Structure formats: structure tokens, C-alpha cells
Amino acid sequence: MAPIILYHNCVSTPSRFALLAFRNLGIDVEIRNVDLLKKEQLKPEFLKINPQHTVPTMDDNGFVLWESGAIAQYLAETYAKDSPLYPQDTKKKALVNQRLQFYLGTMLPRMRQVTHPILFEGLKEIPEVKRKLLYDAFGFLDQFLNGSDWLAGDHVTLADLSILANITTIVSFGADISEFKNLSAWAERCKTLPGYDENMEGVKMFTAFFKSFYDGKI
Numbered sequence: 001m002a003p004i005i006l007y008h009n010c011v012s013t014p015s016r017f018a019l020l021a022f023r024n025l026g027i028d029v030e031i032r033n034v035d036l037l038k039k040e041q042l043k044p045e046f047l048k049i050n051p052q053h054t055v056p057t058m059d060d061n062g063f064v065l066w067e068s069g070a071i072a073q074y075l076a077e078t079y080a081k082d083s084p085l086y087p088q089d090t091k092k093k094a095l096v097n098q099r100l101q102f103y104l105g106t107m108l109p110r111m112r113q114v115t116h117p118i119l120f121e122g123l124k125e126i127p128e129v130k131r132k133l134l135y136d137a138f139g140f141l142d143q144f145l146n147g148s149d150w151l152a153g154d155h156v157t158l159a160d161l162s163i164l165a166n167i168t169t170i171v172s173f174g175a176d177i178s179e180f181k182n183l184s185a186w187a188e189r190c191k192t193l194p195g196y197d198e199n200m201e202g203v204k205m206f207t208a209f210f211k212s213f214y215d216g217k218i
């Protein structure tokens with residue numbers, strides 16, 4: 001069987017989450033870069049496989065899937081059934097799913113509400129109400145980590161990988177998480193995870209781009 005193809009852009013936070021899932025589950029992947037600045041995602045050949053034109057998109061020998069969380073879950077359930085990254089126990093798995101939904105429904109949108117108007121709408125300042133929502137989300141994460149080293153219990157799960165892609169980005173952009181002691185300690189702990197340095201390469205590129213629009217405090 002040919003390796004799974006990941007249509008990827010290293011600047012994209014969800015795309016880096018999907019790649020972290022491959023790396024931490026130990027699954028071979030062939031990366032195909034999609035240049036979003038050149039709008040390669042809108043080319044007819046890409047639209048044919050993903051009409052929603054987003055990265056990450058995965059092609060497992062003809063089975064095509066997008067949405068970073070769905071990709072990570074598929075990989076774990078198909079190729080790493082016994083992996084603690086996505087536990088079989090229904091309660092443990094439900095907790096991972098809840099955190100993954102927090103990533104998708106709360107963390108990612110709150111980060112984008114702060115960064116996208118700067119990147120795409122010419123805004124020069126971050127509205128205080130948007131900043132507060134982002135920092136509230138940091139506070140929730142800090143509480144999730146009360147009494148445990150990882151976001152969904154005592155070992156790394158897919159939930160940690162999703163938030164890792166996010167937090168490394170927003171901290172590199174200028175957010176200060178030092179008041180959130182559990183979250184800061186967790187961010188340090190994550191540095192040993194497979195794919196961490198690769199994630200940081202994308203973060204660095206994205207940061208250089210972001211800072212060309214805004215170089216202040218987040």
C-alpha cells in the first residue's frame with residue numbers, strides 16, 4: 001500500500017495538528033505542500049478531492065478526509081488501535097473528544113478572532129473583548145490541567161496535540177501565558193513530543209508573516 005498523503009501547509013495550525021498526529025502515532029506520511037498564498041487550494045485538481053479547499057486533507061489510498069480532528073481520529077482508530085493517544089475506554093475517549101471539540105469550537109475560533117482581522121482585514125489593534133475571550137480560553141485550559149500533566153488525563157492524547165499546534169502559534173505571536181501556571185508547565189512538557197521541532201518550523205514562518213502586520217502584545 002502506498003503511504004498516506006497529507007496535503008499540508010506548515011503555516012496552518014490545523015495542518016500542523018494533523019502532522020503531529022502522524023508523528024506521534026508513528027504512521028508514515030507523504031507530505032504534499034499546498035501553497036495557500038498562491039491559492040493552490042483553489043486549483044481544480046485540489047477542489048476535486050476537497051471542495052471545501054482546506055488543509056489538512058488526507059488521502060489514504062483513495063479514501064479522502066479533511067478536518068484535522070477527523071483525520072487524527074481516523075489515523076488512531078485505523079492504524080494505532082491500542083495507542084493511548086486515543087484510548088478505547090469510552091469515558092477516557094469521551095474526555096479526549098471533549099477536549100478536541102474545545103480545540104475546534106473554542107480555542108481555534110478565539111485565536112482566529114484575534115489574528116485574522118489583523119492578517120486579512122487591515123486591523124491595527126486587537127479589540128480588548130477579543131483578547132479577553134482568548135485569555136479566558138487559556139484559563140479554561142489551565143483548569144483542565146489542574147492535577148494532571150496532560151489535557152485529558154495522565155498521558156498524552158490527541159487533545160494535547162491539537163492544543164499544542166494552537167498554543168505554540170499564539171505564544172509565538174506575542175501572547176503571554178505565564179500567569180497560567182499549569183498551562184505554562186504543560187507547554188514545557190510538550191517540547192519532548194515527536195514532531196515538536198517540525199511544528200515549531202511552521203510556527204516560526206507563520207510568526208514572521210504575522211509580525212509583518214502586527215508586532216505588539218497579544
Ligand SMILES: N[C@@H](CCC(=O)N[C@@H](CS)C(=O)NCC(=O)O)C(=O)O
Binds near residue numbers: 054068
Ligand atoms: N476546521 C478545519 C480548518 C481548516 C482550515 O481552515 N484550514 C485553512 C488553513 S489554517 C485553509 O486551508 N484555508 C484555505 C481556504 O479555506 O481556502 C480543520 O481543523 O482542519
